[in-house]
Amino acid sequence: MAWLNVLIQGSLLGGFYALFAIGLSMSFGIMRLVNIAHGDLIVLAAYVALIVTDNTGLDPFLSLVIVLPAMFALGYALQRGLLNQTLSGGLLPPLLVTFGISIIIQNGLLQGFGAYDHRLHAGAIETASLHLPGGIDIGVFPLLVFAVAIFAIASLQLLFYNTRLGRAFRAVSDDADTAELMGIDNRKLYALALGIAMIFTAIAGVLFGIRTIFAPLAGPIRLILAFEAVIIGGLGSMWGTLIGGMVLGIAQSIGAALDPTWQILAGHIAFLVILIVRPSGLFPRTRD
Amino acid sequence: MTLLQTQNLSAFYGDFQALFGINVTVEQGETVAIIGANGAGKTTFLRAVAGALETAPDSVVFDGEAIGHRTAHEIVRLGIAMVPEGRRLFPSLSVEENLLLGTHSERAGPWNLKRVYELFPRLFELRRLPAPSLSGGQQQMAAVGRALMSNPRLLLCDELSLGLAPVVIRDIYECLGAITAEGTTVVLVEQDINRALDASARFYCFQEGRLALSAPTKNFDRAAITAAYFGM
Numbered sequence: 150m151a152w153l154n155v156l157i158q159g160s161l162l163g164g165f166y167a168l169f170a171i172g173l174s175m176s177f178g179i180m181r182l183v184n185i186a187h188g189d190l191i192v193l194a195a196y197v198a199l200i201v202t203d204n205t206g207l208d209p210f211l212s213l214v215i216v217l218p219a220m221f222a223l224g225y226a227l228q229r230g231l232l233n234q235t236l237s238g239g240l241l242p243p244l245l246v247t248f249g250i251s252i253i254i255q256n257g258l259l260q261g262f263g264a265y266d267h268r269l270h271a272g273a274i275e276t277a278s279l280h281l282p283g284g285i286d287i288g289v290f291p292l293l294v295f296a297v298a299i300f301a302i303a304s305l306q307l308l309f310y311n312t313r314l315g316r317a318f319r320a321v322s323d324d325a326d327t328a329e330l331m332g333i334d335n336r337k338l339y340a341l342a343l344g345i346a347m348i349f350t351a352i353a354g355v356l357f358g359i360r361t362i363f364a365p366l367a368g369p370i371r372l373i374l375a376f377e378a379v380i381i382g383g384l385g386s387m388w389g390t391l392i393g394g395m396v397l398g399i400a401q402s403i404g405a406a407l408d409p410t411w412q413i414l415a416g417h418i419a420f421l422v423i424l425i426v427r428p429s430g431l432f433p434r435t436r437d
Numbered sequence: 438m439t440l441l442q443t444q445n446l447s448a449f450y451g452d453f454q455a456l457f458g459i460n461v462t463v464e465q466g467e468t469v470a471i472i473g474a475n476g477a478g479k480t481t482f483l484r485a486v487a488g489a490l491e492t493a494p495d496s497v498v499f500d501g502e503a504i505g506h507r508t509a510h511e512i513v514r515l516g517i518a519m520v521p522e523g524r525r526l527f528p529s530l531s532v533e534e535n536l537l538l539g540t541h542s543e544r545a546g547p548w549n550l551k552r553v554y555e556l557f558p559r560l561f562e563l564r565r566l567p568a569p570s571l572s573g574g575q576q577q578m579a580a581v582g583r584a585l586m587s588n589p590r591l592l593l594c595d596e597l598s599l600g601l602a603p604v605v606i607r608d609i610y611e612c613l614g615a616i617t618a619e620g621t622t623v624v625l626v627e628q629d630i631n632r633a634l635d636a637s638a639r640f641y642c643f644q645e646g647r648l649a650l651s652a653p654t655k656n657f658d659r660a661a662i663t664a665a666y667f668g669m
Contacts, residue, residue: 165558252536313537313541316534316537316538317538317541319527319529319530319534320527320530320538322529323528323529323530324525324527324528326489326528327521327525329509329510329540330487330489330490330509330510330512330513330519330521331510331513331538331539331541331542331583331587332513332514332539332542332543332587333510333538333541334508334510335510341579379526395471432573
């Protein structure tokens with residue numbers, strides 16, 4: 150029973166990592182953008198929510214009404230104004246520019262908020278739990294996060310496979326030059342893609358801020374977790390990203406059950422093992 | 438009426454100049470062939486007209502408007518569609534989704550899914566399959582259909598016959614008749630000279646990025662074409 154518990158807690162944690170990874174997976178899948186600032190954008194979303202909750206007294210969940218459009222606009226503007234300019238020169242320019250954005254966000258947050266830890270307070274839901282037979286307790290909040298991750302990925306799948314916009318996203322991902330010749334404005338489409346990716350990043354950021362304390366330099370570790378989830382799952386596959394997150398979460402739970410100091414290391418080891426055994430991930434879809 | 442005119446059109450890949458001052462005129466409703474050996478600049482010419490390569494604003498004039506500086510997606514909206522060399526269907530899209538991609542230019546006109554399926558009935562049967570599972574000829578039909586879905590006034594076809602069996606090439610060129618019957622102007626780029634000359638009223642022959650010869654197709658001396666083609 151103890152191990153079943155480890156498996157369940159690990160899976161739920163995995164939903165959280167998958168949520169971190171969706172934005173990253175999307176921007177890589179569509180525009181081959183490796184966004185080094187992704188983790189910092191998650192943290193930035195948490196700070197935006199902090200500003201909103203502090204100033205309006207809104208619940209962190211309700212603050213999404215403001216945080217989501219704000220992050221969408223930021224993503225759209227970032228791609229349109231800056232990142233589009235880096236895409237024609239190979240892999241290195243976007244890496245360097247997003248690395249720069251990462252540094253700017255971290256230092257901007259340090260300047261504005263100091264190096265203190267912050268939290269978003271969501272009330273009773275943070276500690277509520279369900280008691281299952283066999284002595285297994287499931288936290289309501291982790292369950293909610295897991296459900297949000299599934300809902301997010303399902304809605305993205307719906308967008309990709311059942312809408313005109315999604316069709317254009319897939320075509321551009323396949324062959325951007327030909328898509329342009331068919332009348333698609335790639336630059337505008339990329340801006341929309343990063344905007345939509347940032348909506349999911351913002352959801353991840355707010356849930357992250359409720360679950361745990363955050364500080365200006367909390368981004369890079371979220372980036373690594375997100376990268377690992379994306380790569381374990383296979384580039385370009387959204388459900389793969391969910392599975393990737395769960396593999397990571399379960400490995401961490403098993404590590405923690407063996408010895409609490411092993412939690413983080415166990416996740417990285419699982420990642421390395423999968424990278425060796427299946428270098429293209431479990432469910433790769435993106436072609437290069 | 439002149440639909441397309443290039444004036445002293447030059448194009449570059451980086452420092453390499455691929456086209457040198459090309460002057461080509463295409464009248465509304467006619468079918469014009471562009472022939473030439475490998476590397477003569479035929480594909481470059483089409484890509485320059487379609488906006489995939491940067492050119493001087495006045496060097497490409499479409500329906501009286503200078504479009505040399507426009508981007509590819511803007512040019513499709515003006516009514517120039519391309520069937521790219523090697524088909525270039527989107528591999529992760531189904532056949533029908535590939536066709537629907539042509540509607541992103543948002544142009545109205547005679548062509549829609551139904552009409553394209555009437556022209557290529559095989560595609561209707563195959564519409565739910567992923568594009569890469571089609572044979573070469575079927576993929577070429579889908580690529581032509583995708584371009585038609587944007588209801589072009591000018592259709593640029595790059596090497597329709599490339600890698601296809603003669604019987605399949607014949608089928609595709611027969612369909613071209615139905616397309617021009619709608620009043621669509623066609624520019625054909627081909628290495629298969631006979632095929633290109635049979636389907637067109639006039640031709641231009643390119644050689645190493647320059648115009649070597651232009652003439653009406655009818656009764657034209659093949660020896661002169663050979664000379665222009667190979668530069669002998």
